[in-house]
Amino acid sequence: MQRKIFLNIVIVLVLGVLISGVLSARIVKSSLMDSIEKNLTAEAGLIRELVGENLISNSSSIDVYINKIRQTTNSRITIVDVLGSVIVDTDKEYSKMDNHSNRPEIMSALKGEAGMSIRYSNTLRIDFMYVAQPIIKNDIIIGAVRLSKPLYEIETLLKGLYMNVLIAVLIGAAVSVLLGYKVSLSITNPVKEITYTASRIAKGQFDRRINFIGKDEIGVLIDSINAMASKLNDTITSLRDKNTNLEAVMSSVVNGIIAIDSAERVLFINPVAQKLLNISDTEVVGKHLLQVIRNNSIDNYLKTIFKNKEFFNTEIAIYGSEEKILKLYANPIKHADGKDIEGIIITIQDITELRKLEGVRTEFVANVSHELKTPLTSIKGFAETLKSGGIDDKQDAVRFLDIIEAEADRLYRLINDILSLSELEQKKTKTKTVKESIKVEKAIKEIVSILEGQRDKKNIELSFDIQEGLHNITGEADKFKQMLINLVDNAIKYTPQDGKVRIEAFNLEDDTRGESIVIKVIDNGIGIPIQHIPRLFERFYRVDKARSRTVGGTGLGLAIVKHIVILFNGEIEVKSEVGKGTEFRIILPV
Ligand SMILES: Nc1ncnc2c1ncn2[C@@H]1O[C@H](COP(=O)(O)OP(=O)(O)OP(=O)(O)O)[C@@H](O)[C@H]1O
Ligand SMILES: [Mg+2]
Secondary structure (H helix, E strand, O other): OHHHHHHHHHHHHHHHHHHHHHHHHHHHHHHHHHHHHHHHHHHHHHHHHHHHHHHOOOHHHHHHHHHHHHHHHOOEEEEEEOOOOEEEEOOOOHHHOOOOOOOHHHHHHHOOOOEEEEEEEOOOOEEEEEEEEEEEEOOEEEEEEEEEEEOHHHHHHHHHHHHHHHHHHHHHHHHHHHHHHHHHHHHHHHHHHHHHHHHHHHOOOOOOOOOOOOOOHHHHHHHHHHHHHHHHHHHHHHHHHHHHHHHHHHHHOOOEEEEEEOOOEEEEEOHHHHHHOOOOOOOOOOOEHHHHOOOHHHHHHHHHHHHHOOOOOEEEEEOOOOOEEEEEEEEEEEOOOOOOEEEEEEEEEEOHHHHHHHHHHHHHHHHHHHHHHHHHHHHHHHHHHHHOOHHHOHHHHHHHHHHHHHHHHHHHHHHHHHHHHHHHHHHHHOOOOOOEEEOHHHHHHHHHHHOHHHHHHOOOEEEEEEOOOOOOEEEOHHHHHHHHHHHHHHHHHOOOOOOEEEEEEEEEEEOOOEEEEEEEEEEOOOOOOHHHHHHOOOOOOOOOHHHHHHOOOOOOHHHHHHHHHHHOOOEEEEEEEOOOEEEEEEEEEO
8 A cells, every 4th residue: 555655646746747847848938939929020020111112123232231130130031022932032042042932921921911830941950930021012912021030049948948847857756756655654654553453453452552643534543443442342341251250150050051042052051061961072152952962852851842932840861971860940041022032041950869869768768667567577476376375385485475575676676776877877967976085995895795695606706806006096985886896796697607707906007098097807707799799888788688687687787887987087898708708897097
């Protein structure tokens, strides 16, 4: 653009100088010619008056006279008669000159008017001006006087003039180059600045401004662009702030949120929704929902809502690395007029845990009822038998009463276990628990003596190995003892006659855990098949239900153990081999 402006200015200026030069040369030339013509005409008139009348009759004396005039006028003088024959000529031998009646100036003069003509002389190689006047005697044209002059002066004058015009053009060109450069710069510099800044603004640098001050149209343009950029900056900043706030709110919401338009394209999705729906793609906005989540239940759900314009909630299952149950709540995104539905906002709640807990509770109730029913049925049965005559046989009666007592014991234990489980579960939610120092060695010895009866019944060798200087731990001693009793009780129960059960306790220094103690309960009993180990600590879980029942197990012992270990912030591990034995290992922080 700068080149264009520059070239235009140069062309206009040079053309202007050139045209004005040529025009003034033309004016000068014509005015010069005019004055020469006037002079010649006047002189010719003078000569006519002086010599005209005598001319034709006495040409020889005229000759001398005319030559004298020639010296003062400095013009060639020619006199012709009415037929055009030359009578006198100051510069040539007139007798040798041809008839002049065909010369334009002579022709006009012989008609009675002043004539003028300019002709090029081949011999002198120059333009001549010829001016002729008629010679009149008694109102009759008797001849003509002609004056001529070479146009040397005009030629040299014009040459000088053209020279000056050339110089003027050169100066003009030089000035116009400089001026054009300056003017074009003054126009293009702000334009360049405007273009540059506008492109920066378009790229998002809204704080850019054009640093140019001007009062012309470009100045006004710059002011408006700057004002526009400020406005844009304000608007974008406030939009960005709003967006950031909204994003902060959306990402701190615990539920997943997805917004879709009426064509099921994603308008918005928060990180929770991405996680719940296992979406790894980061660029989901603008894509069709099915492209993002390949789940037909969600698609069908949304299609039904769009079709019936009725918003309802639904539950869907997502199968991935782990199965999830999600509850979807749909709400309309309404058009400004409040009627048309432009899209849907879906709130997603993960209810997997809730459903699982519900399942566990139902199962628990069923299990408890079943476990309670079994001994009650047995008690009721034997009581009826006693009533309907069984009491008469004393030996039978005692046997039946023993069974009733055993079943009642079992009921009592069962209810006790359920109570301690629910107590432990409540404790878990309470932050405050009783804290006392537990002497582990003493506790182990007490347990061994409590279980002496059971041990002796099966002739089991029950031993313990406690490291000297074993750390004390803090917590509820009763719970600690209950935990150990349950483990040792199991070890004795699930170990055949004459087996061995051993308790080990030692300190453990660990980088990750810090100071802790380890308690192992090892037996050489029947062992646990590996597939049962993950479920061992569930309530009412028994490896072999029939067998457990014969030894009086309800499957709550290990569930209680697990809860107590958690209460002590500890860990529990199981190692077992079928037919060889089992090892339970508890790590408790000091
Ligand atoms: N030391 C062990 N050796 C082999 N199997 C074991 C051992 N300890 C536990 N089990 C298995 O784990 C199951 C769950 O044990 P848990 O102590 O919870 O229940 P239980 O002993 O059957 O009944 P409860 O302890 O409530 O009287 C047992 O039924 C048994 O099959
Ligand atoms: Mg048990």
